[in-house]
Amino acid sequence: MPTAEQTLNEILTLAAAHFKVPREKLSPDEDFFKTLGIDSLQTLDLLTKLENHFHVELPDYELQGVSDFRTLAGKIQARL
Amino acid sequence: MLETTKDAKVHERESGMQLAGQSAESALSWKLADGVIELALHRGPCNELGSASLEELEKFTTALQLMQEQAHALIIYSELKPGFCAGADLHELYRRSETMDKTEAVKGVRDFLERIHRVLNLIDAAPLTTIAAVHGVTFGGGFELALACDLIIADKMARFCFPELRLGLIPGFGGIPRLKRDLGNGVVRDLLLTGRSINATKAQQIGLVSQVVGEGEALRAARATAAQLGKFDRATAVAAKKFIKPIPYEELRREIDIFCELFARPAVQLGLRKFVESTDALPYLP
Numbered sequence: 628m629p630t631a632e633q634t635l636n637e638i639l640t641l642a643a644a645h646f647k648v649p650r651e652k653l654s655p656d657e658d659f660f661k662t663l664g665i666d667s668l669q670t671l672d673l674l675t676k677l678e679n680h681f682h683v684e685l686p687d688y689e690l691q692g693v694s695d696f697r698t699l700a701g702k703i704q705a706r707l
Numbered sequence: 708m709l710e711t712t713k714d715a716k717v718h719e720r721e722s723g724m725q726l727a728g729q730s731a732e733s734a735l736s737w738k739l740a741d742g743v744i745e746l747a748l749h750r751g752p753c754n755e756l757g758s759a760s761l762e763e764l765e766k767f768t769t770a771l772q773l774m775q776e777q778a779h780a781l782i783i784y785s786e787l788k789p790g791f792c793a794g795a796d797l798h799e800l801y802r803r804s805e806t807m808d809k810t811e812a813v814k815g816v817r818d819f820l821e822r823i824h825r826v827l828n829l830i831d832a833a834p835l836t837t838i839a840a841v842h843g844v845t846f847g848g849g850f851e852l853a854l855a856c857d858l859i860i861a862d863k864m865a866r867f868c869f870p871e872l873r874l875g876l877i878p879g880f881g882g883i884p885r886l887k888r889d890l891g892n893g894v895v896r897d898l899l900l901t902g903r904s905i906n907a908t909k910a911q912q913i914g915l916v917s918q919v920v921g922e923g924e925a926l927r928a929a930r931a932t933a934a935q936l937g938k939f940d941r942a943t944a945v946a947a948k949k950f951i952k953p954i955p956y957e958e959l960r961r962e963i964d965i966f967c968e969l970f971a972r973p974a975v976q977l978g979l980r981k982f983v984e985s986t987d988a989l990p991y992l993p
Contacts, residue, residue: 668753668789668790668793668843668844671843671844671866671904672843672864674866674904675863675864675865675866675906675907676864678906678908679863679864679906679908684905684906684909686901686903687868687903687904688901688902688903
């Protein structure tokens, strides 16, 4: 099983590739809605991408209030 | 596949039948070629279903009844990037609830539901094999449109959801009876009562989706499936579908009644207002 830090790094790499932004522009603790400028539909796309990549099922109500990659990584790590 | 536009025009001239169509507002368009009807949805932002789209769907089903003897398959897909269909046009539903008195508003909603049920029942029972080729957001009424089809082929980025409970409503376009027809009751309760969305892989695991394909591949896979279906005897395929896929008319009627009873409550107007006026980054998430 990957460590929490490895999961976080994979998420950052995936998000950067999916939204076509340089990886170094994304930081674990920043608000990704602001950094990426994404709307709800794009957020769902990211959720699907992450579920497919990590082979987990993440109910979207668990994402309520989650806006930074570190918290998101914690949610995914808990289901690995 | 034959050159579709030309093929359709030739048939139109010879038969006097409209085999390709697109309305002025152009929420959707369709064409028939090689025995396959393709219905393309293209009303931004994500094919929300309101009065204008319904009128066009009604025109399509009228054309479908004329075309279906010459076809063995129907494919429904979206040409828009965000997804297949985000469901009912909630802004229109909110305006309807705001600008009319309550009795008129409920009457209008019932009329809308009865019309869209007629459309979906015709697609559900059509004597050809129907395929929803979906990607991205397939929510609410969009999910219900897909459920009216015989097969769902999903791009791996597709997502399915019944978010209606967060508005104080139930799905109103036939979703519950059709989901119950196709899946176990525990799954129906999960999707309905939690309002959570599921991805294509999960949807395939629970028996909702027949094929999961790569990103951007759903329409290609649907066309390949439709071509295969064309090899079978049509009368046999029609008989098999009729035998295996009963239309739950009684429950569909009951669903309209329950929806209208719920719609009359102030809680629904508040839920709709909250959605329409929301600045939340995640208004689609329950």
